[in-house]
Amino acid sequence: MRFAPKPGLHFWSTGYAWGTCRIKPAASGYRVELRVLAGSITLQVFAVGDNARRRFIRPLELHKGRAKAFCCEAKE
Numbered sequence: 200m201r202f203a204p205k206p207g208l209h210f211w212s213t214g215y216a217w218g219t220c221r222i223k224p225a226a227s228g229y230r231v232e233l234r235v236l237a238g239s240i241t242l243q244v245f246a247v248g249d250n251a252r253r254r255f256i257r258p259l260e261l262h263k264g265r266a267k268a269f270c271c272e273a274k275e
Contacts, residue, residue, distance in 0.1 A: 204248035
């Protein structure tokens, strides 16, 4: 899943699930809160723009009503 590097609260939809993503600038990239409002998603990589990403060692699984906060580190 990838978002533009714009701080704020954003809507997302995959066709199987939908929810919100809050993006805030952080010292080394972005702070992200991903929330699922319906359905479920499984992610291995989450990116903000072209140079900030988070690769999950184990796939991140989120179901309806769940949220996960994490950082996306910017690559130089």
